Amino acid sequence: MDLSVPSLHRPIARYFRSKRFRAFGRAFGITSATRILDLGGYEYYWSFFPQKPRVTIANLDPPKTRQAGFHWVIADARCLPFRDQAFDVVFANSIVEHVPGEPNRRAFAEEVRRVGRRYYVQTPSRWFPVEPHLMTPLIHYLPKRAQRPLLRYGTVWGLLARPTPEGCDAFLRDIDLLTEKEMRQLFPNAEIWKERFLGLTKSLIAVSAQK
Numbered sequence: 265m266d267l268s269v270p271s272l273h274r275p276i277a278r279y280f281r282s283k284r285f286r287a288f289g290r291a292f293g294i295t296s297a298t299r300i301l302d303l304g305g306y307e308y309y310w311s312f313f314p315q316k317p318r319v320t321i322a323n324l325d326p327p328k329t330r331q332a333g334f335h336w337v338i339a340d341a342r343c344l345p346f347r348d349q350a351f352d353v354v355f356a357n358s359i360v361e362h363v364p365g366e367p368n369r370r371a372f373a374e375e376v377r378r379v380g381r382r383y384y385v386q387t388p389s390r391w392f393p394v395e396p397h398l399m400t401p402l403i404h405y406l407p408k409r410a411q412r413p414l415l416r417y418g419t420v421w422g423l424l425a426r427p428t429p430e431g432c433d434a435f436l437r438d439i440d441l442l443t444e445k446e447m448r449q450l451f452p453n454a455e456i457w458k459e460r461f462l463g464l465t466k467s468l469i470a471v472s473a474q475k
Contacts, residue, residue, distance in 0.1 A: 280466075281357070282312040284459065288384055289315060291473045292353055301351040301379060303341045304359035307331045320351070342371040346379045354380030358396075360387045360450070364438050373450040377472075385451065385470040386459075390441035392466045397421060397439060408436045444468055 288294070298317040302309070305321050307330070320335040321327075322344060327336060339345055341359070354376045363372045376383050388396045395404040399420035403411055415432040416422040427435070444465075447456055451470035459467035 280459070281309060284357070284386065284467075284469075285313045287457075288355070289313065291471060292382060292384070294353070299350075299352045301344075301346070301354045303354065303356040303376070304362070305355070305357060307334050309357065310334075341375060342368055344375045344379050348378055349381050351380045352382065354383040354385075356383075356385045358386060358388060360385060361441050362438055364440060369442075369446075369450060377451075381475065383451075383454070383470070383472050385447075385454075386467055387442050387447065387469075389458075389465045389468050390443050392461075392464055395419075395441070397435070404441060412436060442468065 292298070294300075294313075294315050294317050296316050296318070298315075300317050300319045302319055302321045304323055306323075307321070307327065310316075310319055316333065318335075319333070320337060322337045322339045322341060324338065324340065326338060330336065337345065341356075341363070356376065360369060360372060363369045373385075376385060390404065394401045398404070398415070400418070403414060403419060406414075412432060414422075415435060416427060421427070422432075425431075442450075444456060444458075447468045447470050448454075451472070454470035454472045457469040457471055458465045459469060
């Protein structure tokens with residue numbers, strides 16, 4: 265399911281991700297020797313980052329092109345093919361809300377804690393008024409059966425991306441924004457950072473930065 269509208273998303277993503285990466289680098293003391301597992305990410309994310317750590321990207325699909333300096337693994341984040349504490353840091357940016365269902369999210373969180381000595385897991389806050397994938401306010405507060413007829417013609421994503429009916433069904437099946445309480449339940453030993461925009465909590469970040 266393709267939720268991106270690159271020409272519209274990328275300037276917004278660059279602003280928030282570059283700011284997020286600066287805070288991440290400071291908190292974790294990232295250097296060129298740091299071994300990072302990026303769950304569900306892409307190489308271009310790391311262009312926002314001044315250091316060049318040793319990044320392994322685990323994703324369900326292979327990249328269309330590959331850049332030097334990255335190692336790619338095709339893997340499901342609920343069952344990762346790595347030994348315990350194989351990485352200095354596990355990094356997941358806007359991924360956990362794409363893991364459908366509480367049992368699957370628990371499996372995801374357990375794998376994050378298992379393979380990483382430390383971790384950084386960011387997700388959009390359910391209580392921020394704009395749904396970030398749809399780029400549309402308030403729609404995510406409706407029951408999913410009420411969202412369905414609005415997705416294609418009542419959201420910015422729908423008007424620009426023109427999703428198929430199957431794509432709309434996949435969105436409703438696969439995207440669940442989380443609350444702070446849910447993030448604390450998934451990562452009980454983490455500190456929860458709150459990324460704010462216009463005074464409102466835009467994103468929640470579960471951070472375990474202590475070695």
